[in-house]
Amino acid sequence: MAIVLNRLTVLDAVRMLQRRELSAVQLMRACFARIEQREDSVHAWAALDKDAALAHAQALDNGPITGPLHGLPFGVKDVFDTQDLPTTYGSPIYRDHRPDTDAAAVTRCRQAGALVAGKTVSTEFATFKAPPTRNPHNTAYTPGGSSSGSAAAVADCMVPFALGTQTAASIIRPAAYCGVVGFKPTFGAIPREGVKVLAPSLDTVGCFTRTVDDAALVASVLMDKAELRRLDYDGPPRIGIYRTPQWRHTLPETRDAMAHAIETLARAKAVVQEVDLLPECCSLVQLQSDIMAYEAARSLAAERESHASQISAGLQALLQGGDTIDEARHQANLRRAQDLYGRLGAWFDRFDVLLTPSAPGEAPFADQGTGDPLFGRVWTMFGLPSVHLPFMNGPHGLPVGLQAVGPRGHDHRLLCIAKWMHDKLRPQA
Numbered sequence: 001m002a003i004v005l006n007r008l009t010v011l012d013a014v015r016m017l018q019r020r021e022l023s024a025v026q027l028m029r030a031c032f033a034r035i036e037q038r039e040d041s042v043h044a045w046a047a048l049d050k051d052a053a054l055a056h057a058q059a060l061d062n063g064p065i066t067g068p069l070h071g072l073p074f075g076v077k078d079v080f081d082t083q084d085l086p087t088t089y090g091s092p093i094y095r096d097h098r099p100d101t102d103a104a105a106v107t108r109c110r111q112a113g114a115l116v117a118g119k120t121v122s123t124e125f126a127t128f129k130a131p132p133t134r135n136p137h138n139t140a141y142t143p144g145g146s147s148s149g150s151a152a153a154v155a156d157c158m159v160p161f162a163l164g165t166q167t168a169a170s171i172i173r174p175a176a177y178c179g180v181v182g183f184k185p186t187f188g189a190i191p192r193e194g195v196k197v198l199a200p201s202l203d204t205v206g207c208f209t210r211t212v213d214d215a216a217l218v219a220s221v222l223m224d225k226a227e228l229r230r231l232d233y234d235g236p237p238r239i240g241i242y243r244t245p246q247w248r249h250t251l252p253e254t255r256d257a258m259a260h261a262i263e264t265l266a267r268a269k270a271v272v273q274e275v276d277l278l279p280e281c282c283s284l285v286q287l288q289s290d291i292m293a294y295e296a297a298r299s300l301a302a303e304r305e306s307h308a309s310q311i312s313a314g315l316q317a318l319l320q321g322g323d324t325i326d327e328a329r330h331q332a333n334l335r336r337a338q339d340l341y342g343r344l345g346a347w348f349d350r351f352d353v354l355l356t357p358s359a360p361g362e363a364p365f366a367d368q369g370t371g372d373p374l375f376g377r378v379w380t381m382f383g384l385p386s387v388h389l390p391f392m393n394g395p396h397g398l399p400v401g402l403q404a405v406g407p408r409g410h411d412h413r414l415l416c417i418a419k420w421m422h423d424k425l426r427p428q429a
């Protein structure tokens with residue numbers, strides 16, 4: 001059977017590129033052929049420069065192997081600065097913005113040999129206004145947000161990986177809706193220089209891939225930790241099932257996914273136990289929302305002052321809500337978040353990972369927005385690493401999965417366990 005180049009995983013493509021069995025130009029051409037075939041339906045891209053991308057690929061082919069991502073095309077969410085492509089932050093305010101330098105995460109990928117295929121669509125300043133991007137599994141539905149284009153491009157095999165950011169659930173939710181692996185590392189593990197600031201206490205850089213192994217390789221470059229490239233794990237893990245106080249908002253397909261996961265992982269000899277819902281858990285979502293609103297209102301103050309008419313009504317409402325929170329209350333909120341993590345983080349004395357919803361269910365219709373970030377807010381506020389694992393389809397044939405969450409700073413162990421779990425949960429060929 002002929003290899004479909006644009007469908008290669010990161011690891012498979014890397015092996016072929018490193019052995020010179022595949023050229024960077026061949027892979028880039030295959031990705032652009034897919035983009036040209038599908039972009040009019042999916043609308044994943046904010047900016048493309050095919051000629052420049054192919055020229056960069058040819059230069060790589062003419063030289064030595066440059067690093068662990070040598071020759072891999074990737075997508076860059078349009079909140080990351082790029083010196084050779086426009087960066088609009090998803091807003092008409094920055095329609096003509098051309099940064100002089102790359103964001104640090106983009107630089108790390110380029111230094112490892114990866115090639116920017118283009119800028120992927122972001123929602124307005126990485127918030128909630130629905131973009132033109134559609135879910136590649138069915139374009140009547142949303143891909144989620146705010147990393148809409150990155151998730152859609154990887155899911156549709158336009159590129160093998162893409163960069164994203166998360167302030168509430170902007171990696172995990174699009175990964176869930178599009179059926180790809182989304183990795184949000186520990187807060188601060190990947191440098192944010194050159195990324196448009198929304199909420200500095202929350203903003204986190206991460207990535208989208210089609211397997212956990214791929215996410216680990218990309219993360220090893222972004223986090224500058226070569227050990228992430230080995231995901232050896234004998235198991236079985238101790239898994240805490242955390243349904244959250246918002247479980248009533250889950251749809252039947254997410255409940256089915258959780259039931260399937262509990263049965264399958266227990267059969268694989270994992271220790272699977274329910275996590276107690278403590279009274280403190282009920283305030284966590286609102287706490288994150290308040291922190292985000294306060295910081296967003298300050299981060300976008302200049303845009304509000306000079307370009308208010310170009311900011312959507314929804315974002316204006318979010319920022320106005322942030323205005324009602326003063327500095328003293330914000331500092332109290334930050335202290336409360338740390339105090340609660342100090343207490344609830346004891347969960348990880350009993351469990352290696354928590355397994356919890358990524359989204360209420362399948363992706364909603366595109367005209368209903370980008371979906372509810374409800375199930376990502378808490379983990380972002382606590383700065384915990386999380387991985388979305390797709391493994392089922394819902395009643396409309398759209399992807400469904402769950403996220404695995406680990407303690408701060410234990411990204412490698414989380415990825416090892418996530419791979420072990422994903423191998424058990426995915427349908428066997």
